[in-house]
Amino acid sequence: MFYGGYAYHGSTFEQTYRCYPASFFDKPHLEGGDKVIMPPSALDRLASLHIEYPMLFELHNDATQRISHSGVLEFVAEEGMIIMPYWMMQNMLLQEGDTVRVKNATLPKGTYVKLQPHTTDFLDISNPKAILEKTLRNFSCLTTGDSIMVAYNNKQYYIDIVETKPASAVSIIETDCEVDFAPPLDYKESEKPQQPTVPASKATAEGGDTVVEDEPKFKPFTGSGKRLDGKASKLQASEVPSSARSVPSDSNKRSNEQTSAPATSGASNSTRQKTGKLVFGSSASNNKEPQKAPAKEEEPPKKDESKFQAFSGKSYSLKR
Template identity: 70%
Template sequence: MFFGGFNYHGNSFEQTYRCYPASFIDKPQLEIGDKIIMPPSALDRLASLHIDYPMLFELHNAATERVSHCGVLEFIAEEGMIYMPYWMMQNLLLQEGDVVRVKNTTLPKGTYVKLQPHTKDFLDISNPKAILETTLRNFSCLTTGDSIMVAYNNKKYYIDIVETKPSSAISIIETDCEVDFAPPLDYKEPERPQPLTTSKAPEQAQGLQSEAEAEIKFTPFTGAGRRLDGKPAKENAPIIGSSVKNNKSEPVNGTKLISPSTSEGSSSRQAKGKLVFGSNANRAPKDAQNVAPKETSEETAKKEQPKFQAFTGKKYSLKG
């Protein structure tokens, strides 16, 4: 039966209205929730029907085939018009004055809902769970695919309804509902550092080896040679940075190290003013003296000079 533009089919209510945002009637609190404002005639017709409470409605935009669900707050709108939150008009792709079909419906109580914030700023709130619970008290139902708006601290946060159970549209009035969060839409996983490939390992080893070769090697015995008797050495052997090998006599930075068992070479090297270590350092064998070449007159004169002797001063008594 059709009466006054309303269709009655048993306990159903269905009517088309022109929709406008809540700002048209100066009710900003309407934006916080999912409830609409309907004309008084709708209340009269609904009261005469045997419908379930609380009143829930299905909103259908025939032009875009978008469907959502809502509750009702008041019946004070002008006839043929309804007012709804602006975020709900965005979900239905409605403009001001567009036609929307309103039909009463019954939804099951929700047991599970999965939410996904648009931005990760929502997770930076000190207690997002408490803010969400407070906001959802103004909602009657949730529909999969909708984006609800949560206002907090003069900022609006949009959250997608990713999944609802036990159906695609649920009632959240006086029910315990499990809530799960999906990563925000703008969330990006941190990049993991890539390990070095095996092909780069030999190149790195070669680089370390070249650096090690470039370092200055340690050179021992880099000082100048000096005689124990204080006389200047006639000639300085070239500085050679090498280690002593075996027991052979090798020049080490101007000083030759000769073992005590050295025979003929010891006297000749001693005559040249080199430092000789060993028990035969102060004297040379007779055979070696016969074989040694004749020294010049200048070297003979220097040998005849008295050598330094320790403790040759005068002695004194402590008694005076």
């Protein structure tokens, strides 16, 4: 049974209207919420039904199979027409004059909502949470998949409803609802700076600090001493194993006889370092007892002329 275009289905209200945006009727305040304006005949029908308050409606676009939900602000529209926010018409892919099916609905109170701004500039607002709370006071319900509009400082921000609990459409009137934000759609993660790789040879201390190995430094006065006359120094002689010294060769015997000649005269080992010879090394400093100067400087032993003699030759004067 139909009366005035309305269908009677027990306690259910269902009617088809032609939709128009709020700007057509000088109703810009509708854009800040999710409420629609319906004709007075709808109020008469709803008053005769035992429906729950606040009045919530399910909107259907049968051509595109899009569904959304809304509240009602007034019943002053012309018959057969419904005035809707433009952002809601965009969600449902509706154009001016398209038909929309309106049905009363009962929604659970929301406990959780996840939102995702379209642009990162929404997060640049000094207090986006306060702006969002103020805007949602004009909303009756939220539907997963919708994009709501938040107006602030002469700018419009669009926010997607990513998830709602405990159902895909919830009522947010007089309820405590937890709100979570997803990264904006145009958000790009900044490239992380590459950290320098630590070689495996470098150990890590217990406190977590990396122990850096000391670079090799120059160490002066290291190495073995060399004599200009070709003979072995005391340090090199001490490094020779005892087994090698026990059986001297013929060539070593000759050199030992020459080096032992000054020793038979009763002079100390220090007399081997005589004027005209340079010994590089620390062999002289290894002696614990201080060396005593010889009582009388002996003449150097005669050497073969065939051997190299350091610091020998004639001296010349720069004066003429």
